[in-house]
Amino acid sequence: MGVSGTGKTTVGKRVARKLHASFVEGDTLHPKANIDKMSAGHPLTDEDRAPWLAAIAAEIRRLDQDGVASVTACSALRVTYRDKLRTGYPELFFLHLQADYDTLLARMTRRKHFMPPSLLHSQFDTLEDLEPREHGAGIADVDGIDTVVAAALTALGVRRD
Numbered sequence: 695m696g697v698s699g700t701g702k703t704t705v706g707k708r709v710a711r712k713l714h715a716s717f718v719e720g721d722t723l724h725p726k727a728n729i730d731k732m733s734a735g736h737p738l739t740d741e742d743r744a745p746w747l748a749a750i751a752a753e754i755r756r757l758d759q760d761g762v763a764s765v766t767a768c769s770a771l772r773v774t775y776r777d778k779l780r781t782g783y784p785e786l787f788f789l790h791l792q793a794d795y796d797t798l799l800a801r802m803t804r805r806k807h808f809m810p811p812s813l814l815h816s817q818f819d820t821l822e823d824l825e826p827r828e829h830g831a832g833i834a835d836v837d838g839i840d841t842v843v844a845a846a847l848t849a850l851g852v853r854r855d
């Protein structure tokens with residue numbers, strides 16, 4: 695989880711590989727209307743995100759029913775969104791990737807992506823940190839991708855040798 699540009703895809707893929715888990719890219723499960731809306735510079739609403747979160751939850755469940763563990767890249771900004779993903783999986787672990795606004799704005803300005811940098815503000819406005827009752831950990835993006843991946847694996851209790 696985390697706002698746009700925090701490295702969910704980059705870090706998530708590497709964590710999935712280390713865990714021999716499937717990687718689910720949440721952005722590929724957005725209805726086209728959501729992509730069009732973000733591309734046009736408008737933030738998504740709770741209503742816009744509802745079918746998207748349902749599709750992600752269904753994909754996690756489908757993999758689990760096939761006996762496949764998964765790591766998902768999903769902004770999951772609000773507690774209620776995470777509650778939807780957690781349904782049936784109360785122990786679902788959320789790695790909250792964190793970086794400051796200026797770092798992310800610079801990153802988003804550099805890359806080619808449907809998500810315009812102008813939406814970063816709304817991402818931070820929507821973000822709700824992990825609550826004590828939630829399983830998860832915050833990972834500060836300070837020293838580059840390798841350090842973030844290592845911290846994520848440590849938070850998950852994975853040995854790195």
Ligand SMILES: Nc1ncnc2c1ncn2[C@@H]1O[C@H](COP(=O)(O)OP(=O)(O)OP(=O)(O)O)[C@@H](O)[C@H]1O
Nearest residue numbers: 697698699700701702703704801809835838839842
């Ligand atoms: N810790 C990091 N340090 C430096 N660059 C990073 C770090 N994490 C990710 N990046 C770079 O930032 C960009 C965004 O990363 P990525 O697409 O993984 O983020 P994301 O959270 O999945 O974004 P979005 O939610 O917008 O899809 C990429 O160019 C990636 O290489």
Ligand SMILES: O=C(O)[C@H](O)[C@@H](O)[C@H](O)[C@H](O)CO
Nearest residue numbers: 697698699721738769770809
């Ligand atoms: O909840 C949201 O507002 C969306 O998931 C966004 O986070 C984008 O999909 C993502 O940032 C792509 O860049």
